[in-house]
Amino acid sequence: MIQLQFFARYRDVLGRDAEQMPWDAELRTLEDVRARLLARGEAWQVLAEQRLMCARNQELCNLSTPVVDGDEVAFFPPVTGG
Amino acid sequence: MRIDVQTASFDPGELLNQLHADYQGTGAVVGFVGYVRDFNDGDPVSGMWLEHYPGMTEKALADIVEQAQARWLLHEVHVLHRVGQLEPGEPIVFVGVASAHRQAAFEANTFIMDYLKTRAPFWKRESTPQGERWVDAKHSDEQALSRWQSPGESS
Numbered sequence: 284m285i286q287l288q289f290f291a292r293y294r295d296v297l298g299r300d301a302e303q304m305p306w307d308a309e310l311r312t313l314e315d316v317r318a319r320l321l322a323r324g325e326a327w328q329v330l331a332e333q334r335l336m337c338a339r340n341q342e343l344c345n346l347s348t349p350v351v352d353g354d355e356v357a358f359f360p361p362v363t364g365g
Numbered sequence: 366m367r368i369d370v371q372t373a374s375f376d377p378g379e380l381l382n383q384l385h386a387d388y389q390g391t392g393a394v395v396g397f398v399g400y401v402r403d404f405n406d407g408d409p410v411s412g413m414w415l416e417h418y419p420g421m422t423e424k425a426l427a428d429i430v431e432q433a434q435a436r437w438l439l440h441e442v443h444v445l446h447r448v449g450q451l452e453p454g455e456p457i458v459f460v461g462v463a464s465a466h467r468q469a470a471f472e473a474n475t476f477i478m479d480y481l482k483t484r485a486p487f488w489k490r491e492s493t494p495q496g497e498r499w500v501d502a503k504h505s506d507e508q509a510l511s512r513w514q515s516p517g518e519s520s
Contacts, residue, residue, distance in 0.1 A: 291416055291488035292499040334502070341421035343484060357418065357486075361502030364415070364446060364487025365399055365458050365478060 285316060285350060290359040296329045306352040313337050314346040316356055334361045366434070366442050368426045370417065372449040377459055380443060384463040388440045391463040395470040397478055403453035405500070408493040415448045415457065418486035422446070429480040433462075436476065437469040444477065446487060476513055482506045 285304040294300045310316055317337075320327050338357040339348050350356060377398045384394045401413050430442045445459040460477050464470040489500040 288418070290418055290486065291490070295499075338418070338421060338486070341418070341424055343425070357421070359418070359486065360488065360499070361507075362483065362486055363489045363500045363502050364417070364485050365482040 284353065285310065286353075286355040287316070287320075288355065288357040290357065292360050293329055293358055296326055298326075306350075310350055312346065313339065313344065313348050313350060313356060316350060317346060317358070320358075330358055332360070335359075336361060366427065366430050367444070368423055368430070369443075369445040370419075370422050370426075371445065371447060374447070374455060375445055375459060377456060380445065380459055380461055384441055384443060384461045388463060390465060391440050392465050393467040393470040394461060394463045395467070395474045396459065396461045397474050398456050399458040401451045401453050401455050401457055405491060405493075408495065410453060410491045410493055412453070412492040413451045413457075414490040414492075414497075415446075415451060416488045416490065417446075417448050421486050425485045426481065429477055429484060432480070433473045433476050437464065437473045439464050439469060439473055442473070442477070444481070446481070446485070448487070479506070479509045479513065483510060 285306050287304055288301050289297050289299060317330055320330055336359050337344055337346060339350060340355050377396060381394055381396045385391055403410055426444050430444060433439065433442065440463040443461040447457050451457060460474050462470045462474045483506050490497055491500055
């Protein structure tokens, strides 16, 4: 399983803060995970944003970062703290 | 290093004094306090909700402080960021840096704030007369990082 998390505006648009995605060997990178989500339909296109940020196991990464079974993967809009 | 992510407010003066109390060799303490403004992007703001990524937030802040400690000789660093509901005039964030001399303390403080604003997982949602809205990230915040990066580097 991949543990997915969504934050802030993405969570509002997607109507969920987390879900489990079954893992399979074709999920090699975060880009593959995102592609599965984008294929679900209109609301999910929010994840196509140029400035999307992502994290693997609670560390910032990029879409080419590899994923493995059991990972926690998060997608979120640009951060606005401080 | 001290990292706090909390809903409670704080007294910046107490935090500054604490940074000096820890080491007698400290000659300089630089503190930054960020506050909630009552105006943003042309609209009055009556309140703000601060969301974060529990677990990752603390790690991201600690990572930023470690990078600062690798660049400057620092005696102590304290980063405190509030989450949850905040009202105009309330403090949101404190970054305090103690060092032997002022230059390291000033530079490290700016470095930490620049990275906090662009790499730590916090999001602001503000209340305006038109309703609630997520605050957009500023391109200028991302550009500010370039002053810390050598040519060709991008992280």
